[in-house]
Amino acid sequence: MDQHNLSSLSEFVLLGFPNVGHVRGWLFVLLLLAYLFTIGGNMLIFLVIRLDAALHKPMYHFVSVLSFLELWYTATTIPKMLANLLSDKKTISFAGCLLQTYFFHSLGASECYLLTAMAYDRYLAICRPLHYPSIMTTALCAKMAAGCWTCGFLCPISEVILVSQLPFCNYNEIPHIFCDFPPLLSLACKDTSTNVLVDFAVNAFIILITFLFIMTSYGRIIGAVLKIKTAAGRRKAFSTCASHLIVVLIFFGSIIFMYVRLKKSYSLTLDRTLAVVYSVLTPLANPIIYSLRNKELIQAIKRTIFKKGEKVSPTHH
Numbered sequence: 001m002d003q004h005n006l007s008s009l010s011e012f013v014l015l016g017f018p019n020v021g022h023v024r025g026w027l028f029v030l031l032l033l034a035y036l037f038t039i040g041g042n043m044l045i046f047l048v049i050r051l052d053a054a055l056h057k058p059m060y061h062f063v064s065v066l067s068f069l070e071l072w073y074t075a076t077t078i079p080k081m082l083a084n085l086l087s088d089k090k091t092i093s094f095a096g097c098l099l100q101t102y103f104f105h106s107l108g109a110s111e112c113y114l115l116t117a118m119a120y121d122r123y124l125a126i127c128r129p130l131h132y133p134s135i136m137t138t139a140l141c142a143k144m145a146a147g148c149w150t151c152g153f154l155c156p157i158s159e160v161i162l163v164s165q166l167p168f169c170n171y172n173e174i175p176h177i178f179c180d181f182p183p184l185l186s187l188a189c190k191d192t193s194t195n196v197l198v199d200f201a202v203n204a205f206i207i208l209i210t211f212l213f214i215m216t217s218y219g220r221i222i223g224a225v226l227k228i229k230t231a232a233g234r235r236k237a238f239s240t241c242a243s244h245l246i247v248v249l250i251f252f253g254s255i256i257f258m259y260v261r262l263k264k265s266y267s268l269t270l271d272r273t274l275a276v277v278y279s280v281l282t283p284l285a286n287p288i289i290y291s292l293r294n295k296e297l298i299q300a301i302k303r304t305i306f307k308k309g310e311k312v313s314p315t316h317h
Contacts, residue, residue, distance in 0.1 A: 011091045012187075013173045016084045017272070028085040034284050035078045041287025042067040044301065052300040058136045059125070060297075062118045063290055065145045069114065070283040073107040076100055077178040077279050094168075097179040102160045104178065108255065108278075110152025112210040115248055117144045119217040122241050127224045155206055162195050175268050177275055182258075196262060203259040211252045218245060243289045250285060254278040 020027055049055045049064040077100065084090040092100070124132045159181060166188040176183040181199050185192040221241055228234045254277040291297055 011093050011172070012097050012179070014080070014084055014090045014092055014178065015173055015175050016081065016090055016177050018175075020085075024085055028082060031078065031082055031085070031280070034280055035074060035082070038074050038078075038280075038283045038287065039071060041291070042070045042283070045287055045290060045297070046071075048297070048300050048304050051304055054303075055297070055300050058121050058138075058141050059118075061138075061141045062114065062121060062145070063297075065148075066111070066114055066118070066286065067290075069107060069111055069149075070286055073104070073111065074279070074283045076103045076107065081177055092179060097174075097184070098160055098164055100179040101163070101181060101184065102156055104180070104279075105156035105159070106153040108152075109155040109206050110149050111251070112206055112255075113148035113151055114145070115244070115251070116210040116213050117148055118244055119214040119248070122244060123217040123221055126221050126241070155202060159195070159199055159202060162198060166190055166192065166195070177272055178279070180275070182271065200260065200262050207252065207256055207260055211248075211256070214248055214252075243294065246289055247282065247286060251278060251282045254282075 017024075017027060046064045046067040049060045049067075080092065080100070121136060124136055128135070163181065163184055166185075167190050168187055169189040171187060174183045174187065181195075185195050185199075188195075218241065225234050225238055254274045258271065258274045258278070291301070
């Protein structure tokens with residue numbers, strides 16, 4: 001049994017999207033286009049915010065950090081999904097599987113904390129406008145962003161260590177589109193109730209606590225906005241927060257159902273669908289929501305492109 005366990009630990013098979021058949025090529029094209037748009041859109045937002053002095057504000061600082069995070073968040077899963085759609089051999093090494101799981105959860109936890117920091121920033125801006133400049137300084141923004149990344153990368157360590165010590169035997173096919181804790185636990189040939197409990201505790205703490213803080217912030221924001229006498233003032237205040245709230249509801253809605261539960265899995269089809277939502281669609285939506293719903297950012301993108309055009313044009317004379 002020991003030798004069999006050691007040999008089966010060497011690699012897993014990612015089943016990915018089963019029964020796609022002749023539409024595999026179309027699925028590959030769609031996923032590739034989504035990935036390229038996600039990379040291009042988030043990179044554009046990150047660079048424009050960093051280059052345009054008019055956007056050197058706390059709100060846009062957090063948006064740029066979120067865009068940078070999304071670049072790595074998608075890079076942990078989508079390239080492997082694309083490779084598996086083209087290849088008949090859908091294997092991933094045991095170490096590679098654990099690394100993918102660790103980085104995916106680290107970046108996901110970092111995003112939870114970052115969205116919380118962004119909600120706090122909007123709360124201060126709308127509910128404490130006079131104190132906002134003195135509280136939300138550049139130094140505090142940097143410390144909050146660094147804290148989000150640090151806490152995020154510390155959170156999944158205990159879960160990864162526990163999974164790495166499990167024995168895996170006989171069946172090594174992961175019924176999912178990428179390596180993750182729930183499908184890995186379903187393959188272990190040992191009681192995983194401790195792992196499930198630890199996963200639930202860690203995920204509940206990260207996801208539910210941050211979601212509670214975000215909803216509390218927005219509850220106070222809505223209360224403050226409703227007190228604004230003019231309709232134009234209310235619209236302006238709501239518009240600055242609407243994009244952030246949309247991202248929050250899409251992201252947290254899917255991960256709460258997926259990870260805050262005491263079962264290994266409900267439905268493989270449902271799990272895969274939810275995984276597509278929070279690993280592909282949410283990062284894809286961020287550039288659309290933050291650019292198309294934000295006039296200041298659109299103007300900054302135009303200014304950046306226009307300045308480049310001015311610098312290039314004299315060389316032609």
